[in-house]
Amino acid sequence: MVLDEKDNRNVWEKIGDYFSANSIWMKWYCTGCGAIELPPTMTSRYDMERLGMGPMATPRQADVLLITGYLSTKTLRRVIYSYEQMNSPRFIVAFGSCTINGGIYYDSYATIGRLDKYLPVDLYIAGCMPRPEVVMNGFNELIKMIKKGQAKGWKHYQENYEWYKKNQLDSLGEVIIKDEFHE
Amino acid sequence: MNSMNNTINEIKAALKPLKMETPAFRQIAVVVKPDTVHNALSYLKQKGFTQLSIVTCVDWIKESEFELVYILFSWTEGIHIQLRARIDRDKPVMVTATDIFPGAQYYEREVHEFFGVEFTGNEDAAKPLFLEIWDDLPPLRKDFDPQAYSDSKFPMRERGNEFVSEIGGHDDE
Amino acid sequence: MNVMSFVYGFLVLLGVFVFQTTLTGLNRKVTARLQKRYGARWYQQFLDIFKALRKDSTSHGWVFDFGVIMALGGIMATVIFIPVAGFEAFPGLDNIFVISYLLAVGMLGMAMSAAGSGNPWASIGVARALTNMLAYDVPLMIVIFTLIFAFDSSSLSEIAALQQGMGILGWNAFRMPLGGIVAVIALLGMLGKKPFDSFIAPTEIASGPMVEYGGKHLGFMFILHEFMTFIEVSIILSLFFGGGATIWEYMLKYAVLYTFMNIISGVMPRFKIDQAVKYFYRVPLAMAIVQGLVVIFTGLGVTLWF
Structure with missing residues (x-):
């Protein structure tokens, strides 16, 4: 999505964005590869807690949905479920080349090409895999964006819900999860 | 090595395989006719090959055949057996192994899903396992074109101005 | 009971929130230093709470919403009854039984709300929390009954006052060393600290009772947790570590204990939950019973014995 530079937040939203920027709780959606880059980011070498970031257990509690690596159509359905369970303001950080253009799975019958057709991605962290330095750099960028009120993916999703829904249905057939555990 | 030779001889006598070889140390590959697979499996299980490691399939598109591969392992003798059988590619049907090895259920579902092989006697084999909604040829057949499917289903990013502007948008410091 | 009580109660709530939240933030840094990390900012806990309060939240029916309010109300009411360094909002009502029963309102609200979310992890978490409570409460109550027997009083401020003026050796933790150890172990269980945190285990049961909370609900739960921590640490502090003669002494002791x-x-x-129960019913329970017998039959600990 194209970022507009107009800042029409009122003073309460600015204060709220200050809190949001300095306390980022993440739900890590790590069924693709790349989860291994996050323990060094979290532990003593890079220590993401000093920026107020930390992992949370459920999507309800989280502000950021961090999607690492490729997404198969099957996991994309779960990601959409998880994203719609989160409370706004909510942000998506997509991690690794596969979320940008499919990466090495560009011709796979089971993995999607680009994530931002289906969900509003606020920030991409490129690389295969991005090292912890890059991850920290990316999150610094996200903090700056939230402070300035530029991370508006969740509003974009609300406003263009039909467009996202249509893309989801075109690629997935249907978003509703039907498997042996949901019968 | 003696027990290995004994096993080979016994299997040769009992199964009357079309072909038999030892591809690696303590591994035996047995090629049998498809209609004897069920008997061969029950014989091998009774011989001590109690673990069914995998059931999988190979697509020999030039010969128009599928090759089903059952890999069994004996914990008492430490021998792997590959039981192979070739079936017709246009009408792939095989008798289920779930009555001998109940764990074969998931392998048969997988083979059905990715190659379209029917397993008679296993009603659940047609249930979807990995691909939740699938509307095309079974994807691991050699005549399936993943690139074309991917292009038609999953739109790719156009290489151009859009991508550049997204990065340039907040590159301000 | 007059207007001053209410003013005092309000000030206590505000003061406790600021103090305990700051302390929690500092303790995140302490934990980080133990793990050789730099750690969060000292005011990170405030940022987290206000951020959570700022977010939208999802409701799962009125039981879910009402339970949060009931829990927060019950816990805040309990905080007002805790005597801090001799100050009491309602003098004469700082009885340990009053506090236990008031605390039950908050606990019940939390359990109700968590069960009202309808998530199975929440039910498992609540069940584990109650099991955990059953585990640590038995040895702790034996020790507290011993104290009540020894001092003929169940008032927190009176028991605290009786320990003061004799230096560090006057504290019940040193007069009744076994009971002191039991109290500290039970405090770990009460606070839900490791090794007794199986009911909020994030990686096993997706943070248990907290699983469906988000946004404002979660913010309220965080505030509630700060108050809850204050109540639990304060009870042990007053009963076993002599409370505090002045507010500064109280705060210092509190910070050190926490x-x-x-x-x-x-x-x-x-610990797994069954291991926690087995542990509490083995070592601390035995120590608590021995301590009770010593106090009842020899009187050591009621009088100074060194």
């Missing part, structure tokens, strides 16, 4: 709990927690792995 940080000590966190340091233990920082180096411990997690």
